Structures are given as structure tokens and as C-alpha cells.
Amino acid sequence: MQIRAFSPDDETGVDTLLKAAFPGPGEARLVTALRAADADTLELVAEDHGQVVGCVMFSPVTARCDDGSERHGVGLGPVAVIPEHQARGIGVALIEAGISYLTTLGVPWCVVLGEPDYYQRFGFTAAASWNWSWAGDPDGQFAAAFQVRALNGPPPRSGVASLHYHPAFLGV
Numbered sequence: 001m002q003i004r005a006f007s008p009d010d011e012t013g014v015d016t017l018l019k020a021a022f023p024g025p026g027e028a029r030l031v032t033a034l035r036a037a038d039a040d041t042l043e044l045v046a047e048d049h050g051q052v053v054g055c056v057m058f059s060p061v062t063a064r065c066d067d068g069s070e071r072h073g074v075g076l077g078p079v080a081v082i083p084e085h086q087a088r089g090i091g092v093a094l095i096e097a098g099i100s101y102l103t104t105l106g107v108p109w110c111v112v113l114g115e116p117d118y119y120q121r122f123g124f125t126a127a128a129s130w131n132w133s134w135a136g137d138p139d140g141q142f143a144a145a146f147q148v149r150a151l152n153g154p155p156p157r158s159g160v161a162s163l164h165y166h167p168a169f170l171g172v
């Protein structure tokens with residue numbers, strides 16, 4: 001199994017695996033929309049014996065701070081592993097490779113919307129601890145699932161911030 005950058009030849013394989021890993025076609029559409037909008041900051045695949053068995057996407061996220069400034073980072077997701085290959089460390093390998101590469105690029109932070117039990121192993125903590133919240137969740141219903149991790153430097157002193165994914169992220 002190897003982790004490598006997505007290439008256009010992987011398009012069908014990624015689409016098939018996203019449709020197999022998630023209950024509906026939303027995540028497959030989302031990944032296609034992010035690519036079409038040039039909002040695919042980083043896309044990695046896991047390949048095993050010529051088959052795409054896992055994938056992860058990172059896309060741009062903007063923090064709009066209460067002092068009027070904007071900060072730019074990335075959002076992790078979707079991440080998926082084909083059901084027959086799950087629980088073999090592929091998801092962890094994809095996310096660690098992505099985080100490591102984005103860190104070397106100087107990206108300051110990464111957010112994720114997901115299961116805290118899974119993402120805390122990568123160092124993610126509740127974004128609320130930075131006073132950050134997801135703009136798509138005005139009622140705070142997903143506050144526990146919205147997490148952040150500093151990649152370069154300490155957590156920014158931004159005060160309260162509202163986090164916005166790329167328009168293509170929510171437009172599918």
C-alpha cells in the first residue's frame with residue numbers, strides 16, 4: 001500500500017470508493033465540486049495493488065475574526081477507506097501524510113468536522129477552545145464535532161472567529 005498525490009487517472013477510483021464508503025453520493029459530489037473549483041488544496045490517495053482503496057481531501061477554509069481580519073487555513077475532509085480495507089491503518093496513514101505535507105508548506109491550522117474519538121489521535125481539539133465556530137452551524141449543534149489543530153506555531157490569538165469552508169464545499 002502506498003500513499004501518493006491524486007492524479008486525474010484516479011478520478012473513477014476515488015468516486016467509486018467514496019460511494020462505497022458513505023451512505024449517499026454527497027461526498028463524491030463534494031470532491032468533484034472542490035476539484036472543479038480549484039479548491040482541492042491537497043488530495044491524497046492510498047493505492048493497493050493498483051486499486052485506489054483510500055482518499056483524503058483538504059480544502060481552503062477562512063476564519064473571519066471579530067476584529068475584522070481574515071485568516072486562512074485548511075479543512076480536512078472527506079476522508080474515506082473502502083469498506084473491505086478499513087481498520088488496517090489506512091485512514092490514519094492518509095491523514096498523517098496530509099497533515100505532515102501541509103505543515104511543511106507552512107499552513108497554519110487545519111479544521112475538521114467529524115468524530116472527536118477518531119480525530120483526537122491526530123491532535124485535533126474542539127475549535128470552541130479557540131473561540132472558533134463553524135459558520136454553517138449557527139445553533140452550535142455540531143460544536144463538539146468541529147475541531148481544529150495548529151500545524152505551524154501556537155494557536156492564533158484571533159478572538160472569536162467564524163469559520164467558512166470554500167463555497168464549493170457547501171454548494172453540492
Ligand SMILES: CC(C)(COP(=O)(O)OP(=O)(O)OC[C@H]1O[C@@H](n2cnc3c(N)ncnc32)[C@H](O)[C@@H]1OP(=O)(O)O)[C@@H](O)C(=O)NCCC(=O)NCCS
Pocket residue numbers: 021022077078079080081082085086087088089090091092093114115117118
Ligand atoms: C473513518 C475512516 C476513514 C477510518 O479509516 P480506517 O482506515 O478504517 O481507520 P484506521 O484503520 O486508520 O484507524 C482505525 C481506528 O479508527 C477508529 N475509527 C474508525 N472509524 C471511526 C469512527 N467513525 N469514529 C471513531 N473511531 C473510528 C477505529 O476504532 C480504530 O481505532 P483504534 O486504532 O483505537 O483501534 C473509514 O473507516 C471510513 O472510510 N469510514 C466511512 C467514511 C467516514 O465516515 N469518513 C469520515 C468522515 S469524513
